[in-house]
Amino acid sequence: MNKHVIVIGAGVAGLEVSSTLARLGEKVTLIEKEATPGGHVKDWHALFPNRRPGAEVVDTLRKNLHPSVELITGKAVTGIMREGNSYTVLTGENWSASADAVLIAAGFSLFDARKKEEYGYGIYDDVITSADLEKLFSSGKIATKDGRPPKRVGFVHCVGSRDEKAGNLYCSKVCCVTAVKQAIELKEMLPGAEVFCFYMDLRMFGRHYEELYKEAQEKHNIQFIRGRLSESSEDITGRVVLKVEDTLLGKPLKISVDLLVLMSGMESHASTNKIRDSLGLKRDDDNFLVPLDAHLSANVSELPGLFYAGACTGPKNITDTLADARSAALAISQYLNR
Numbered sequence: 001m002n003k004h005v006i007v008i009g010a011g012v013a014g015l016e017v018s019s020t021l022a023r024l025g026e027k028v029t030l031i032e033k034e035a036t037p038g039g040h041v042k043d044w045h046a047l048f049p050n051r052r053p054g055a056e057v058v059d060t061l062r063k064n065l066h067p068s069v070e071l072i073t074g075k076a077v078t079g080i081m082r083e084g085n086s087y088t089v090l091t092g093e094n095w096s097a098s099a100d101a102v103l104i105a106a107g108f109s110l111f112d113a114r115k116k117e118e119y120g121y122g123i124y125d126d127v128i129t130s131a132d133l134e135k136l137f138s139s140g141k142i143a144t145k146d147g148r149p150p151k152r153v154g155f156v157h158c159v160g161s162r163d164e165k166a167g168n169l170y171c172s173k174v175c176c177v178t179a180v181k182q183a184i185e186l187k188e189m190l191p192g193a194e195v196f197c198f199y200m201d202l203r204m205f206g207r208h209y210e211e212l213y214k215e216a217q218e219k220h221n222i223q224f225i226r227g228r229l230s231e232s233s234e235d236i237t238g239r240v241v242l243k244v245e246d247t248l249l250g251k252p253l254k255i256s257v258d259l260l261v262l263m264s265g266m267e268s269h270a271s272t273n274k275i276r277d278s279l280g281l282k283r284d285d286d287n288f289l290v291p292l293d294a295h296l297s298a299n300v301s302e303l304p305g306l307f308y309a310g311a312c313t314g315p316k317n318i319t320d321t322l323a324d325a326r327s328a329a330l331a332i333s334q335y336l337n338r
């Protein structure tokens with residue numbers, strides 16, 4: 001007998017878990033609040049470490065989406081009610097459905113860089129985020145507010161991550177390698193530009209990440225400065241002036257750039273937080289959901305029939321997110337067919 005599973009969020013985790021569950025014989029409804037599935041990945045011009053277009057990964061997952069999966073887009077989940085082991089999922093548009101299991105795969109939000117007021121995002125036009133830069137890469141043109149190609153570009157790591165003031169002590173895991181990838185792409189588009197990365201420490205943990213870092217230094221002469229940005233301002237010529245503490249030399253540093261890119265970290269998504277609070281689910285101090293057992297039941301919540309996949313339990317790269325999604329599908333299938 002087919003059991004009904006509702007998957008919340010059609011990013012890469014939601015797409016993968018839905019197809020896997022459908023192949024395992026379950027009836028799946030996949031709900032996405034945006035008009036199109038694919039989450040953040042669909043908007044990412046190129047992924048690390050191999051620069052594959054994000055849209056290509058999403059298109060493949062969509063093409064492989066099992067035909068029996070009911071995909072509903074443009075509907076945000078407004079509530080989940082639990083009665084015994086059954087769930088009713090509601091959206092704001094008078095839509096509701098009951099399910100034997102629910103999977104939360106609502107992904108993450110990027111840290112709102114405006115909260116770090118001292119960095120100047122939302123104040124100075126030439127201070128942008130890593131997500132903004134991906135859009136510029138997609139447009140094929142990198143320019144300052146005056147329409148000139150930037151001659152000097154700075155990347156600031158750990159924006160909204162590992163930052164007590166921002167309320168996020170954790171590492172977002174993917175922004176170091178994203179900065180290195182973006183710095184290389186920028187140098188390829190603008191070979192004459194000087195590029196600086198300001199980092200606390202470089203966390204290049206994944207396969208081929210280290211090679212990318214070496215390429216950035218040796219082939220592209222990207223300069224890595226260990227230091228934290230304290231503030232940015234604009235001088236009379238309109239350039240962005242950075243005040244940085246070089247933590248290796250123990251000296252303050254002042255440097256002007258034409259474009260400043262802030263590597264915004266990941267945060268628990270507002271939709272997940274809403275569901276979490278309405279069902280009284282356990283959360284960590286950093287707001288991410290806490291699974292039943294971090295090692296042995298990483299996709300299982302404390303409520304029977306409620307499961308987690310992807311970045312709702314903490315920052316993940318795409319490879320780990322997809323593996324987590326398949327693991328969640330297996331956990332759900334085992335639960336439904338126990």
Ligand code: SF4
Binds near residue numbers: 158161175177202
């Ligand atoms: S991955 Fe790098 S930039 Fe991102 S939070 Fe961790 S240390 Fe900072």
